[in-house]
Amino acid sequence: MLPNKMKFAVLTEKGHAEVRVKELPKLREDELLIKQEACNICTTDYQQWLGLREHQGYPMAGGHEASGIVIAKGDKVGDTYEVGDRVSILYDYCGICDNCKAGMITICQNKKLFGKNYSDEYYGIFGFSDYFIRNAKSFVKMNPDLSPSEAGFVEPLGSVLHGMRKIRLRGGYDTVVVIGGGTMGLLNAAAARAMGVRVIVSGRGEKKLETGRKMGFEMIDAGNTDPVEEVKRLTNGRGADSVIVSAGATSANQQALEMVKDQHGRILLYAAGYPVPELNVDSNIIHYKNLELIGTFGSTLEDFDNAGKMLSERRIDVSNLIEEKVLLTNIQEAFEKASTKGNFRISVMLQE
Incomplete structure (x- = not known):
């Protein structure tokens, strides 16, 4: 009945x-x-x-x-x-x-x-x-x-995949840094890794760091080290091809601007923040560095379908x-x- x-x-x-x-x-x-x-x-x-x-x-x-x-x-x-x-x-x-x-x-x-x-x-x-x-x-x-x-x-992964398409990841070549080691940060990291790029995650708190390591990611302890310096060290001074900001905070926005590579870098503003974070950037920097600041929100039907397939096929755990x-x-x-x-x-x- x-x-x-x-x-x-x-x-x-x-x-x-x-x-x-x-x-x-x-x-x-x-x-x-x-x-x-x-x-x-x-x-x-x-x-x-x-x-x-x-x-x-x-x-x-x-x-x-x-x-x-x-x-x-x-x-x-x-x-x-x-x-x-x-x-x-x-x-x-x-x-x-x-x-x-x-x-x-x-x-x-x-x-x-x-x-x-x-x-x-x-x-x-x-x-x-x-x-x-x-x-x-x-x-x-x-x-x-x-x-x-x-x-x-499916819904959160769909929103992640929506952003991934915007930053045009190049498997086998790009290094992506995710700022934020919480649920959505590590979900972004898992999706990026599934696309064949190197992933570095910057997070705070031992539980988040431990979970990220358990999932197989390179983790930066942002509470005890300078994440910008660590990214530069881990990339031999080059910086990240793309930075995904998965923490809604002014400090995360600033770190992204400093750790992205000098030319043709991409910053994906994935997370909203309350209270509203600030983004302080000189427009000439965007101009001369060919820097892309990319917003992302929501998902398309294609993103949802792809998320369902990736989860169902266990390409993302x-x-x-x-x-x-x-x-x-x-x-x-x-x-x-x-x-x-x-x-x-x-x-x-x-x-x-």
């Missing part, structure tokens, strides 16, 4: 998350009913819990790094998905605006990211829900052998980036742990 109710987590104000219950809508002909199994708490999620992203709105039924199992499908879904398939969840998008037609679904012109797209009452896409109904176009099929928490990495699994009923504890400095992803388990 199919469920008719859903249990979900919602942020009601700064520092407070709770579990609520509501009726599931009727399954439409182009939709899938998903038994959602896990949803990882993203930086975007816990920063709102901390009060740093209150512009996103309350009540927020958030969570977007989620995966689950198809348990029913509409009559017109076709054979792309079958009952029993493991899927990872994408954002809702209209599919008809100019951006969507170009595949850029995270900047859909008709569906606001984290907006009230699934409810008149709640913001968000209900990732922290035990069951949910979504349009069949909002999924990527996953390897059933992946754990639910690992399958939930994210198992070390899962800090702990916490039940949905303990959602407040989950947010407390997710926002604890130094922790990796907290995965909320959505089925009792």
